[in-house]
Amino acid sequence: MTAPFDHSDDSVVVVIGTGAGGGTLANELAQKGVSVVALEAGGRHLPDDYINDEWESFGQLAWLDKRTTSGGWRVSKDFAGLPAWIVKAVGGSTTHWAGASLRFQEHEWKAASTYGGVPGASLLDWPIDAAEMDPWYAKAEAKMRVTRTNGLPGLPGNNNFKVFEAGAKKLGYEDVHTGRMAINAVPGGDRAACQQLGFCFQGCKYGAKWSTAYTEIPAGEATGNLEVREHAHVLRIEHGDDGRVTGVVYAERDGTERRQAARVVAVAGNSIESPRLLLNSASSMVPDGLANSSGQVGRNYMRHMTGSVYAIFPEPVRMWRGTTMAGIITDESHNDTSRGFVGGYEMETLSIGVPFMAAFLNPGAWGRAFTTAMDGYENMAGMWLVGEDMPQESNAITLHPNERDQFGLPVPNVNFTDHPNDVAMRNHAYAQGSAVYDAVGAVRTMPTPPYPSTHNLGTNRMSEKARDGVVNKWGQTHDIANLFISDGSQFTTGAAENPTLTIVALAIRQAEEMAGMMSRGEI
């Protein structure tokens, strides 16, 4: 069913990456009759291949190409070569994501206006708002079959949720439920219902969770307009004398370089690789990198304020059983500066297995303070804290001066330091998360530091004015009309919400606009 396009065919849209942004965009364009070549650095893994084993799955799916880190964040010390925990495979990180699908709150589109001047933060309002995005969110929720939307039921609560819910209610929180999840509670959309495996992060073996790998991609391929090339690692984007992009050069699995011509290029390699690709595509005409006249490519890297609280109870919880993140408290997600910070955070249930708990509970720790915590594993409940972090210019993806990857290209360095607002929010969230568990009899609570980043955002940000960012309200680069950004790197600010739903909504919207621009002959 795939449509093979010639390497010299310059009528195609080349989409780089097949995750939430790229996979959705590729399918949406294909449905409209646009010819698309999607280039995916990883291989194709489907539910039959997924492995219910944390390290084995990590080896199968994770993006493990060389990266470096710097800055004040603890990840740089504990996981110096692993700034982000994201996926290299068809489907990208929609293979690995937990499924939480939350719309931005209205004020989160206008962070600069709402929060005012925050010293040290490079806040900016999005050039779009909640009303503009409402219909696109609706399309995304329908496509992904998000629970508690369109009449779909919520997921049943597992043991971890029941502890979380009971604590939340005792504490007086009001908005507590099993979440808006792109995981089927009932079968539909060619996806099975959740069987409560407890391995959402390792790829859903029942395909109950929405992932572009087995929804958008095959749907696009079935049109005959989409060709997905696996193990096609894009090295650079090329441009002509007029500045417009003309094609991309990629390496096949054996290292052979190929060039694919393009009418339009859409970059969706996640917020580390996407800016890296633009920077690595520098030429004598654009020595600072493609689409980088503002100097903003790679800057304003955000990763959400995150942290976890695990708590040990006198009796078993067995938190690993069932949907990993089907539980949310939204009471702290609003903007209430009386708490000592701007923005808000969500509290979401979370569980990891013994192998990952050993690695992430308190990296570097040893001795009985650590092992007695591990001994409490069966009696543990857990939650993730995810809130809006402040964009800062110096938090940035840059090209490493010496380190090179397997293709001889500069590797990305990820520099990140928490903003004081992030620290204040995390401390508040740790205290509230612990209080939830204390309310139902926890004997020990453990404020657990952020993991390698799963939400990577902001490094090609959307801005009204060309000088403030990299792309306009359509994700089209300010500098180059036929070059688009289609992933979370276009986020102007991060909001408190898990980003995938917004990435998908933006991709559906972008496809509509891009197809229009093409039919009008604008690109």
Add this chain to the structure above:
Amino acid sequence: MKADIGSTPRSETGLRGLTRRALLAQGATAGAALVVGGGFVAHATQSWAMEVRGLAPATMATLIQMARDIYPHDRIPDANYAIAVKGHDEQSQEDPAHAAMIEGGVATLDTLASSAGHGSYLGAGWEADRVALLRQIEGTPFFQTIRGGLVVSLYNQKAVWPIFGYEGSSFEHGGYINRGFDDISWL
């Protein structure tokens, strides 16, 4: 990438069964329960022995004790700690620099133990005394190599998961939808 990420333990087993009498006849005791002989470390009561080729057997015995002292779980038997550090012997067979780092690190540990009046690391009878010695070297590449490796090589052994109550892969059992995903009863 650090040693504790992205690697899986080299050997899930690698230990041989042995009669207690046979090994006691061959070796000298090292620490509470380990017996060291020519080319092997064995356990005095648990009927297993491990061939040691890249390191001195006494060094391996120290590593096994050190592994338990770094991540002490009283319900995990010594065999799992032995499996967890066996990779250093295998790596030492191919990499003299690794062998030198391990042997040097253990020698330093024994020197510190001797200065503290314990004779050797294994001669220190209380865990707290051994931990005090480890605290003196915790910033060294030797200690961090051993500790970092254990994060995966100990906790990723499927054999230890039931000790923590963890049930591992669930797909082959149909998940937990009919097996207690919501069976909590004490709330």
